[in-house]
Amino acid sequence: MRKSLGEAMKWLKMKQEVNDKQAEDMRAVNQKLAFDPRSNVVKKNFEITVKKCS
Amino acid sequence: MLPFFSYDFYTFEYRSATTNGNNPIFDVTKRYELEYNQDLIDYLKNQFLKIDFIDESVDLVASPDASDYIGSCRIPLKEMLEKEHLSNVYPIFNEKNMQMGTVDISLQFYNANIKPLTDTGYGQPKQAQTL
Numbered sequence: 001m002r003k004s005l006g007e008a009m010k011w012l013k014m015k016q017e018v019n020d021k022q023a024e025d026m027r028a029v030n031q032k033l034a035f036d037p038r039s040n041v042v043k044k045n046f047e048i049t050v051k052k053c054s
Numbered sequence: 055m056l057p058f059f060s061y062d063f064y065t066f067e068y069r070s071a072t073t074n075g076n077n078p079i080f081d082v083t084k085r086y087e088l089e090y091n092q093d094l095i096d097y098l099k100n101q102f103l104k105i106d107f108i109d110e111s112v113d114l115v116a117s118p119d120a121s122d123y124i125g126s127c128r129i130p131l132k133e134m135l136e137k138e139h140l141s142n143v144y145p146i147f148n149e150k151n152m153q154m155g156t157v158d159i160s161l162q163f164y165n166a167n168i169k170p171l172t173d174t175g176y177g178q179p180k181q182a183q184t185l
Contacts, residue, residue: 041089043166046134049083050059050070050105051158053146 056110057124059157064088064097072110087166095135103129105157107146125154129161138163 057078060069066086073080088094105127112122125148133140141160145153 041091044088044090044163045166046063046086046088047083047160047162047164048061048063048068048086048103049160049162050080051160052077052079052081053057053107053155053157054077 057107058110059105059107061103061105063103064094098131098135101131103131103161105129105159107154107157123149125149125152127157127159129159131161134161134163 055076055078056072056074058070058072059080061067063086066084068084070080070082107124107126109122109124112120114120114122125146127144127146129140129142129144139160139162141158143156143158146155146157148154
């Protein structure tokens with residue numbers, strides 16, 4: 001049975017929401033692992049602090 | 055004295071603001087986001103962090119023979135392969151190998167997703183060399 005345009009739009013909207021949620025979850029996991037999915041490279045921050053001279 | 059310092063680190067470079075006095079307090083933290091790969095490990099294994107201190111109060115136009123170079127400290131970066139944090143007082147030597155003073159420095163590695171407590175911004179990459 002053919003869906004009405006309204007139902008089709010509703011289905012597309014729901015599918016988009018699921019896709020967005022999955023992408024957001026994946027970003028959170030990658031960030032937690034400090035992982036760049038494009039290059040599979042672990043990133044670290046390096047800090048240099050120069051305090052005072054005497 | 056109007057000292058500032060500068061250094062090159064990996065693909066980055068930094069020049070501090072000028073401060074004043076013979077015992078200047080810089081309190082500058084620069085953060086660099088790095089890919090932890092073999093290139094970085096080789097760099098840390100073989101290189102020193104050399105920080106140069108310069109006195110901007112020296113007028114090189116009026117006194118061309120004067121030197122604005124105070125001295126440098128050298129920190130072996132290979133220690134960062136064994137420790138995640140290093141904090142020490144390092145001597146500053148001039149070109150005649152005379153100790154000109156000391157500098158209090160700390161180096162730290164941490165995961166890129168953890169926000170540090172102290173931070174005055176990301177460091178800038180070295181500018182492209184013109185041929």
